Amino acid sequence: MTKPAIDFLRAGKRFRIFSHVDPDGDALGSALGLAWILHAAGKEARVQLAAPVPRMYGFLPGQPRFVEVSGSVPDSGESLAILDCTSPGRLRDLEHQLPKGAPILNVDHHADNTRFGNAVHVDPTAAATALLILEIAQDGGFQLPAEAATCLYTGILTDTGRFTYQNSDARALRAAAELARLGADPAHIASHVFEHRLAEAIRLLGRTLETLELREEGRVACICVTLAMLQETGAAAEETEGFAAWPRSIEGVQVGVFLREQDDGSIKVSLRSTTGVPIDGVANRFGGGGHPAAAGARVPGPLEEAKERVLRAVGEHLQARAR
Ligand SMILES: [Mn+2]
Numbered sequence: 001m002t003k004p005a006i007d008f009l010r011a012g013k014r015f016r017i018f019s020h021v022d023p024d025g026d027a028l029g030s031a032l033g034l035a036w037i038l039h040a041a042g043k044e045a046r047v048q049l050a051a052p053v054p055r056m057y058g059f060l061p062g063q064p065r066f067v068e069v070s071g072s073v074p075d076s077g078e079s080l081a082i083l084d085c086t087s088p089g090r091l092r093d094l095e096h097q098l099p100k101g102a103p104i105l106n107v108d109h110h111a112d113n114t115r116f117g118n119a120v121h122v123d124p125t126a127a128a129t130a131l132l133i134l135e136i137a138q139d140g141g142f143q144l145p146a147e148a149a150t151c152l153y154t155g156i157l158t159d160t161g162r163f164t165y166q167n168s169d170a171r172a173l174r175a176a177a178e179l180a181r182l183g184a185d186p187a188h189i190a191s192h193v194f195e196h197r198l199a200e201a202i203r204l205l206g207r208t209l210e211t212l213e214l215r216e217e218g219r220v221a222c223i224c225v226t227l228a229m230l231q232e233t234g235a236a237a238e239e240t241e242g243f244a245a246w247p248r249s250i251e252g253v254q255v256g257v258f259l260r261e262q263d264d265g266s267i268k269v270s271l272r273s274t275t276g277v278p279i280d281g282v283a284n285r286f287g288g289g290g291h292p293a294a295a296g297a298r299v300p301g302p303l304e305e306a307k308e309r310v311l312r313a314v315g316e317h318l319q320a321r322a323r
Pocket of ligand 1: 026027084109127128158
């Protein structure tokens, strides 16, 4: 049911769009894609981020045009759109800045979305939030400029792991084909997302893969990045995007774990699982969330202790399923 979202977008004149912290391709692609759609409809749109766009997504059109990097939200009567967020808490510090009483549109594909907001469009069967933005725009008869197509295609490409995850269904592939028809260039986008890596990042990947540990008779694999490794290789933390897929890619591994030490000493945990082994429940146990095959959380450090706690929880999860 796209109608509530369509009515919301039709009714507003000025929009401020948000997505989650540590934005990925779907968060940025959905937000910038919607900004282009609203712009083409003669409306005003801003995409507000708490931190600058990660380097690898610098190619997405609409920067700096729509993007505003700021820690404070003006209370100026705009309609708000919060995309790809389970709850407004995913905006972290910006959540407390949202103007009281501003109308909120919530578009998301996380099953544990809290259904916040005044207009809600949550569909956990969608591969990406970008796919939902496309469907809303199509159902609502909104014009889709080529720039919007590029942004939305990027969201679907990254959230399906380049069309390799379980969520790469006919609907996602059809949407990708439609976006290509509208002007998204698959080779150009894939090259920016996957082949514009810095040498520092590849060196960091090499170091990271050397931390590989296998547990549970080879059904669980774990890799780690420490702050020291970032410093020694000169790679920025955002360059670790995609590292989480490596442990799961090993033959026989059902759950891949990627741990990254953060500036404040806490540990970012990324979990990836194979078909039929939902892992979001484990992330929930640590106060995180996500999708059945890709979930995450933040846990207190130090790294070694966090690793043992997370690997124990993953092991228990697999053992409970085996019973
Ligand atoms: Mn997403």
